[in-house]
Amino acid sequence: MSPRRTLAEARLTRAGIIRHGVDVASVEGLEGLTIGRLATDLGMSKSGVLGHFGDKESLQLAVVELAADEFWRDVWEPVAAAPAGLPRLRAVAGSWLRYLTGDRPPGGCFFMAAGPEFDDRPGPVRDAIAGAADRWHRELLHQARQADGEVARDPEQVVFELTGIMLALHAAHRLRRDPSAPARAARAVARLLDLRD
Template identity: 40%
Template sequence: MSKNVVLDGRRARGDASRRIVLQSATDLASVEGLDGLTIGRLAEASGSSKSSIATLFQSKEGLQLATVAAAREIFTAQIVEPARQQPRGVRRVAALLRNALAYSKDRIFTGGCFFAATAADVDSKSGPVSDAVRAALTDWYGYIEVQLRHAVDAGELDADVEVLAFELVALNEEANSRSLLLDDERPYALAAAAMGGRLRAAGADDAVLALLNL
């Protein structure tokens, strides 16, 4: 057996181990926050050894950064990529909002939205982990604004883009927070109705608003 085959096999096993551990890490952080995500705590939750996790991620910060990156990939796959089936503008905005509500409602992570859960850990801190969470959220807020800008430029909506984006994101985040607090799915329906009302007031038609149905 060649040396390259052996190395490729080890790399594949390492990648598989990394994915399995990160599944536990993202879920754990959604409940306990990034501050609670340590090599020891993850070993306890995942059933992996501390030494294997330390080998994979080198340090607590390395683990936290890898966890944020993994959560961002899941967020994109669950929310952003499916919405790209809709044309840019108001239809894509509605699809993004619907997907974001479903991602929290369906508990892709036990603690609801990973980034809503971890933002509280980093909102007043500095450093690479805080920067990674902020970058993910800033990109998400910016993407909503970009799609709303397309909608306004195309004559689909008449609204202050920055204000409307803030309101829509806030409704999504409040639905996530209140559902977790009260152990109740009703906030998602309320948020979808409120989002529909804001988009209707800005000029969206019923065909677009139907995309918000959960």
């Protein structure tokens, strides 16, 4: 077997471990993401999994990175070409709503689960989660500022309230299994982005 093929196979194996790690962590949290659990799920040895990362923290960081990339791909990219201003802000909000009520990842929004798990725990994993959340906040704020004048609210307040709606949706939909949560969230977003003070 050529070294090039071996390297390519190793990359594919590592990518598969990380992909599965996102799914596991979305349901059981990043602390539930263990080398042993992944090895069992993927039919690998513990040393085989560990060899790709070195330690649990490196695995967690790789999982956070992929989760952030997938969130961006699933929420932002489908609406990035919408007309700037209020139309794009509405499109972003709608895309975020669809993501939160979808079935990928299986445990719901990775960051809404990981944030509370690591919010008061200093270290690289918390920093990576906070960095992904900050990036999303900056993008939302940019979109709200572009809609300034079309929505008669301070852009910072719009982002704060929009995030609050999404957190409420996630809790109602995932924890309480409230079937009316998506429609309620959509109405709350419409009021936030349609009404003028």
